[in-house]
Amino acid sequence: MIAALEIRTALSPLRLALRIDAVVTGANGVAYLAAATVLDDVLGPTAGFLRAIGVFLLVFTAGVWAVSVPDRPAPAAVDAVVLANVVWVGASVALVLTQSQHLTTVGVVWVLLQAVVVGAFAAAQGWALTRR
Template identity: 45%
Template structure:
């Protein structure tokens, strides 16, 4: 095996990192979505946004999580779909930060912390998914 072949083997993981990142994103998104759907009335006082916003976000996250699982289960993860997830996650992070500015007065301190914490987690998922795309070869 040449040096070039060894380097290629070291950097190509056949999509394992991407699949793992997609599945982890799906688990976190799905869990947060189910929590938002199931506990929206209780979360209003804790976090600040109105129940319909929490229900809408929860429903979106459950559907998004299902889509990520379907994508991760494909024999080959299509690059355009994976890039859409990465860019969508980046947009979610930016939107979350913007939401704390725009909706800041209606959010509680805990609400701001939760929005920013989930944005940080989504940024990590986007980074891992981007790295997974690079490693796919």
């Protein structure tokens, strides 16, 4: 009977990809909220805009974490996270292409780096979903 029990301590690749996304996104959200008045000079957008992005990121974090909780996350929910991440990448590139005058050089680099990271999250999540 004991031999039939399986103790799982490791997260599946899909759940791990979702959790890493949630942790990194949550950290960004907290940073935007806590340091908006400092980051506005560094990145370019107003403190109010950064706070709004921070709130959005924390709400998104909660959703991504919730998707990661089941042993087998619902494919439709994972698809929604992947789609949201792809939209974030597109919006980031569009922001740089159309609104770079409102960003500092550091802000442009930061937005593009975030797009790369978020794109990697989307790719990892999509890959892991197809491998389960």
